[in-house]
Amino acid sequence: MDNRIPLTQDVVFIGGGHAHALVLRRWGMAPVPGARLTLIDPNPRAPYTGMLPGYVAGHYDRDALDIDLVRLARFAGARLVQGRAVALDRGAQRVTVEGRGDIAYDLLSIDIGITSAMDELPGFAKHGIGAKPLGPYAARWRCFVEDAAQGRVAPQVAVIGAGVAGVELALAMHHRLAQVAQDVQVTVLEASDALQGIAKGTRKALFRAMRDAGITLRERAAIAEVTAEGVTLETDEAIAAGLVVGAAGARPWGWLNDTDLPLEKGFIKVDQALRVADDAAVFAAGDCAHLTHAPRPKAGVYAVRAAPVLYDNLRAALTGASTRAFRPQGDFLKLVSLGAKQAVADKGGFGLHLPGLWRWKDRIDQAFMQQFRDFPAMPAPKLPDGAAHGVRAELSDHPVICGGCGAKVGPGALGDLLDSLPQLNRPDVISLPGDDAGVLDIAGQRQVISTDHLRAFTLDPWRMARIAAIHALGDVWAMGATPQAALVNIVLPRMSERLQRRTMGEIMQAAGDVMAEAGAAIIGGHTTQGAEMTLGFTVTGLCENAPIGLAGARPGDALILTKPIGTGVILAAEMAGRADGDTVMGALRSMDRPLAADARALAGAHAMTDVTGFGLAGHLLAICKASGCAAQVTLADVPLLDGAKDLLDAGQRSSLHAANAAYAAPMVTAERGGDSPHYEALFDPQTAGGLLAVIDPAQAGSVLSRLQAQGVCAVQIGTVVEGSPGLVLR
Template sequence: MKSNVTQLTDNLVLMGGGHSHAIVLKLWGMNPIPGVRLTLIGDRTHTPYSGMLPGQVAGFYRFEETHIDLRCLTQFAQANFYHDTVIDLDLENKQVVCQEHPPIAFDYLSIDIGSIPQKSNISGASDCAIPAKPVGQFLIAWEKVKNTIKHHRKQHHTLTIIGGGAGGVELAFNMRTCLLNILEDANHLTINLIHKGDNLLTGHNYWASQKVQSLLLKNGTNLYFNETVTDITHNSSHHYTITCDSGQKIESDFVFLVTQASAPQWIEKTGITTDKKGFILVNDYLQSVSHPNVFAAGDIATMQNYSRPKAGVFAVRQGQPLFDNLQSIILGNKLQSYHPQKFYLSLIGTGNKKAIASWGSLGLEASWLWTWKDHIDRKFMDRFKDFSVMESQETKNLWKTLKNELFSNNNQPKKQLKNNKFMPCNGCASKVGSSLLDRTLKRLDINQNPEILVGLASPDDGAIINISEQELLVETIDYFPSFVSDPFIFGQITTNHCLSDLWAMGAKSHSVSALITLPYGVDSVLEEILYQLLQGCLKILKQYEISLIGGHTLQGEKLGFGLSCNGFVLPNRILCKSGMQVNDKLILTKPLGTGTLLVAEMIYQAKGHWIDNAIKSMLLSNKKSSEIFLQFEASACTDITGFGLVGHLVEMMKASQVSVELDLDKIPILTGAKDTIKQGITSSLHPKNLDNQTYLNVHKNIENSPNYSLLFDPQTSGGLLASIPEENSDRCLQELIRAGYTDSQIIGKVIKKTNNITCIVNQ
């Protein structure tokens, strides 16, 4: 029989999310090589486009307009995204060393990590100055500067920029534009620009240099020429003193460093050949001259046969040839030479929606140049927006079918899925519905041994077996397909999720066995995936002194992972779903929304920072919250997973024979989840969870609220839900928040059951 399964054969790692790699990922998504496992390692989820940075500083652009969402881009490229910072390379063993991940193996490596301002020759620069690169860190610092000035509008503020190249000049223009819109009086702002040469815009023509000098002087910028900064100190009046080699001293509230580009110092120590400044030396193929399986582009690279400045235009132009040569070396084809142009057009924004053009010996200033620059920049960024329109027709049709089947015309969820064509979800949303399980189990004749205290006859988060008078054995199992592309993170989240059943019952975890499905591939690639996955698992297990004692592996079309977990609990310390008492308060420790967000990510409708936040929540262990609930005498507890908040709450109400009042507005929600729900995006398990609506007493208007829909959203590594005696609830909530469960909320209370078990939902 002919098989359509593709085996993974090569590990291609892209290090850094610079302009060149953004283009490589876009092109790869349009023309991938089957069998290549592509991974991007980036220290930020959203990578900035340098051409629009000055405009963002001025306030002309929003963050989303100037940044490429790497999570969306890597998904389009069918690549893995590892959110981490690279600190070293082991070229002998072909491994990338990161701050958080275990060493990451590669067969081929491409490096595009940019550059940083030169500051080693300025004493105190590391502590006192704000570097313009990395851009992400600069923008965070710039927001803090703006906020400080907003809170002191009536005071005078001095900003000093060290470096009079194009970057420093553009910041001087655009910072002034931004801050004059904040301050009450223009006289409250002074901007200094220090340059070591006698003309600004080093490398540009004389006319452009004189023009920016004239404009800066005209708007009140103080220019210091032929000055080399040697020292920056923080004085007692909370200002900085900048000292130059001439003896010139300049006082400033904020100092920005836009000096010559330099490479991270660790690059030279890896053994890769570099130029005199520490940049990776590459040939005409953008290939390392010392390591043929390593490529480099953008600011971090220096072409052996061409002398060109570190400018974003070259990083953009290198994207296509880098993509071509990465594919060629993998396929065994001949590499193609890249010849950078000698002259390039530079458009320098002057902060007033005008721009200066510099090209060779020519120069021009005009407002239409800004319009042109804005058009060029937006056109470039449009290449990385709305990936859903670039999907295959099959995928688009699949999502259209899913949406039509799940939602009515007003985007309200339907109760039943009537078509078997749907987009299957991963994580805990891949479970089958609770009603299906109930119906199936009722048809079976299952014997239960007398030592089983909690099992299928009285289902809970785990089974409890009586093994001695002193301790009871607690067992549970969970497993699901991967929902994040990083197996190290997947391993951590899944381990937290599986252990959560034990912690929800107040048990002490003891040991686990693993069940793993690996995708088809050659041993070297599968070893890397398995290594990352198990390292993620062990990271959590080691924190709590839990042993991995065995497991089972098999191969399939997709990575999957689960654990069978064993623990022990004292008979008087058991937390069960039963036991809720009237007047108890209900506390939820984590926000809802992982189900809708993970589906939204699959169809390019989620922002990268939404997923970052969801992952952060899923990585938060429930162990400490379980201990706190025991401390404050919780009467019942469960963890919120695939059946959603309402599904698991109904289980508690049935087991306790009580009703509940929920305060819908108090339920914590993950950032972005309301947005995705409003778009009608829910998981494949969501409509099955809607069966529990029969237990709800809801005002008609509430049903239209996104918060209401999220009550049925399946959670992966969700929080704990516990009923706490009313007199202990406030102190319990405060302790949870102090312990790091900052989204914890009292979301309702337990009330007496009348005729039927009911959950009353109030707004």
């Protein structure tokens, strides 16, 4: 998006359903200038319904049926808010996200699907699982299969609901369980008659498939409750099951009933433009919507067909153009899986079970998912003619500048600059060699002061503010100080005053929460507009005891690290669209964890630093230089964030990685692993990284125990040894 164009309109999508996924893909190829997009979903992935039976049956792995919302959002230029929408205030045009607060909108679109949870059935909420939403069910199914394969649970399943969806899942589950266990029992329970509303040939094929598999069908079965042991009928008969799945019809999400949206049996009423009947600012599509002009049963095909209309109408609402009507087809082809790689076709009152139908279904499903596996490559900006010498080489070496600490200046250049500064001796300024923070002596009270700012690596100002605040406080915690006060420095991209207020509200809410939890007060700051969002904090802290600096390490001391490393390569890969959503969200969760508990447990450290832009190697070398010693690191003990190793193996690097390596590698001796991803990870720039502490070896065990009791996954990665400053890798 051209950063010269101001942002003026907030478009918010609730839910990563099929319609929204297709709209966001189109938006990435043809965005509306001035529109800021937000996608709200509780998960970083959205399963594709068409491939769920194949996944359940074991024909696909989980990655095959998941739309990666993190990659999709990056392609579309949207921020992804991982959270659950729980309330809507249409008057104030705000969506409430659980655990986060409100997000404002100018246009809102809702595509949250449906649920199969039967919470009105006693015991279901505690012991059962709905087939929809698909994410929780797929995760529960994977665990159940593993437990059944290991003999930890009996391979017994009960499915509540004998419509097409319930029977299809029952066949898929039986097929998979039969591959890993013996004496498989699958029971399908239906309150009325099974398989209504489909062609006679389709019903016949599905009944035959259940009979051949040995699946028990119980029609007109009234259920009394779901228990830990299975299902109890009103006749007191017990159906044994370690997994109870609800598939009895489409149910709307309950929170919609607490809004003032116009509803039809809990589903959002929309007109032919997919716009909510009484609100020009709200749209809805997919299973959560009720088409007032053309009511249809709930089916993913309508969401897919609605996507182009929704995209066009959102653009029209933003630009003042005319909307167009969504006219769903009256019937559609259903390809129903039969457990094994077979399928039956149903359309227009006819059902056919023919060889090759499953392969046809597979091709259709794979073609749909391929749209979200390889996004179209957007052309890079053309280099102007007559560019100065070195421009082309610089762009080739660093085509994208990373965010976070990957955007820092390299340690070599920065160190030379600092060494050249004039030294002014003041009795109230205490110099600690190599430390990022300064120490002031004010009437006998020692105050730590530090500043840090980050180029944004996420479009979400709330999350960015939290991480930037935690990152800035790292120097205070690393010196054993208690956070005291903070000044905020905010650079916002060009946007309207209304969006400025919204953005500043999110930033200050998030930063205020972090600082308040740390015990620090925000006392002021500065704002300006620039090409992109940058957030920074100047922070102070008070030391009851002597500040912990870099000097003080002694041979024999233990080296303790309190967070895994790898944020730099993960953020770089995410910006390039090459990191999967789970990996990115894992890195964000790590960065989002404050270090207060770490600092309390490490209060007696001989030396300490936070691991940030210069990477683990650079910061450990700083301790070695200040202390006049060396360090021995067991490479295999250095913890990496999930996904970091694979990305390093694939050649992904942060833009600061090469400068970090050039500075540190000459002082690193690798006895083993010098060509491994763990070795490369030592130079990876970190954002809001953990504390690296030098601890008396006699106290290392108790310190690690205290950290782990606080939920901090700290590890000992090596020891301090005698020698010239350097690292020895074992």
